[in-house]
Amino acid sequence: MQVLHHVFVPKVWHSLLEPGYKLLGVIRNPFDHFTSVFNYFAVSVRISREFNVSNATAFDYFLKHPNVYFKYFAHDDGNFIFKNPLLFDFGYTEDSNVPLKRFLAYVKRRFAVVLVADYMDESLILLKRTLCWNMRDILIFSKNKSRWKNIADPSTMPKGEKLYQEREALYKKWSKEDIIFYDTFLQILRDRIAKEPFFQEELNVYRRVREITRKYCNKSVGLNKPVIIKASVFNEQFKIDKYLCNRLRLHVLNYILKLQNKNNRTLQVLQGIRNSKFQWSDENQDAMGEFVKPDKKINLLKVSARNLKGKKYQLTKGQLLRKQSIGHVQEDRGN
Template identity: 30%
Template sequence: MAAPIAIMQEASRYSDVTDCVTCEKKPSDHVVFIKVHKAASTTVMNVMLRYGLSRNLTIMLPRRYNCINELGTVSKRDVLPSITGKYDILCNHVIYNRTAIASFFPSDTKYVTILREPFEQFVSGFMFYRYVYPINYLKNFTSANPVHEFLSNPRKYEPANPMYSFTNNRMSLDLGYPDVSFKNMTYLDGFLKKLGKEFDLVMLAEYFDESVILLKRTLNWTLKDVLYISSNTFSKYKAKLNISVNDRLAYRQWAKADYALYQYFYDVFWRKVYDQGATFFQEVRTFRYLRKLMTDYCQQNRFIRSSVDLILQETDWSPDITITKNDCRVMLTAELNLIENMKRDYMFKFKDKVTRLLHKNSSWVYDYATKKLKHR
């Protein structure tokens, strides 16, 4: 095997800090990440999956596609069964329902989610579900600026069932807002306070690296655990839009719940950051430097059959970090492909136990499992 590449750390060193702020605490192996649509959540999901795979944890996987349930419930019929009876990590799409989700996870589970500035999240969702994964109510606009056309009269275009909308306070819906019609805003204050108590961390997409370092510290993970390569970015069509101030004002009136949600957790986020002290920003700067080295390495070696490992040398925030070709492969694998690969591995690894468990709960899943196994 070829010798690894050693990369010297050029960022400033700080002798008064150690590898991690909470080194002596046990890392959290039980994490629920609520994946909010079009808020950089696919990148966070990849971090969660890599952590679970590297430690042989039980990851809750949906039985169909990449979504567990988007109707506000979670049942055994929605997920592949756990061999141990409990799960360690959840990071696929599901509407947040604390009672339903908590029944599958240990009591010490940490709860995390992510939000994005509401107008940016709306535009990203609008264009994604218009061009990339077209849905009926968004793909039929004919004007040069479909966002402006939609905002001129949102109720004219919205689906009859708000659960199928990606443009009506979608972040609040993903987090379980109790009135999906968003006609009764009296729930809002209680909803925000409830989420504030139940979530250990709410990340912000606009401050992604700061959010990732908060995630690392909240979960007591290592710097390598939270390294990432951005996933599912989408800007091809957005550049063609001519967004006006009036468009932004119209959306603010339409998405009052999402704006209140974002502002509430924006304030919470920065209080958490400032509580970390000055070393927090030093760690963020070091993290960005290491992440760039890793991203360059992974991109440059993406199509090379064999390559040497990358060694990111010791910093005040971590010992030497080894990045392998396999690390890069997992980081660069698209979400749907990664989930499908994990399902196949799951079926093959536990084929005898799984087919019995699946047959007990659902005959169509049993058929699905046995067909998959025959093609291994």
């Protein structure tokens, strides 16, 4: 299950998922995230208009007078700046009446991995090892980066500059709980990595493979001939082809839509099986994955979603045909 721009509300998730579920989360340096939001939603324009300050100094004005800003825009639907937005996304607010230390312990238990965007390569390797994935599963391209920059954009400043450090210090005073949350899970990431054998070696292999993938997918010609990534102690052999490139280039919204469509087709297939009125189509083949030649018939009414998980089938003429035994599914031999 994947969500986008979603606030974690345990009550909602408990109603949707089986008990004992685990989650994956992503966090980002709070100050860098703040500067991104500040610029994307043009908060400086609102500040300069309402408080009679220049657009170039609006960012510093906010950091020095955040409470003045919030008092003025407290009930404004157009306000996109919040205190401790990272904690808010994970379901914690000042009205939660839960000590922050206790909430941190809860997130540690509920989330299998919290990825850190500022250390995405390292996070992905840890995710791969935690979920027993292959290296091909964690290949990514950076997309949806803001291209808008101007002289007043604080995120363009080198992080070593004195002014950046002064601004970051002001932000940390105002949103200190977010800083605690971020530092806690950054340290957890580092501690887990320190316990992983040969982590740096796998990280180096991953970065080389990703660079090979990037160069291959950026080619204007020659995509018909795939590149083979040979097996190593860190990965199985796999190929980089134009189909992989197309998926990697997809915008996140388009990719989620693609997954939703695939899941919907799978549900339609399963519903057709339950109703014994399945109709063959190419979309069904795509939804169910790789199909194999039939060798035995089985009773359609005995097939359930649980039986189908991870198996390979061929569906034709209203019947589901199998290649391998599927546990407790009863065979139809005309009895």
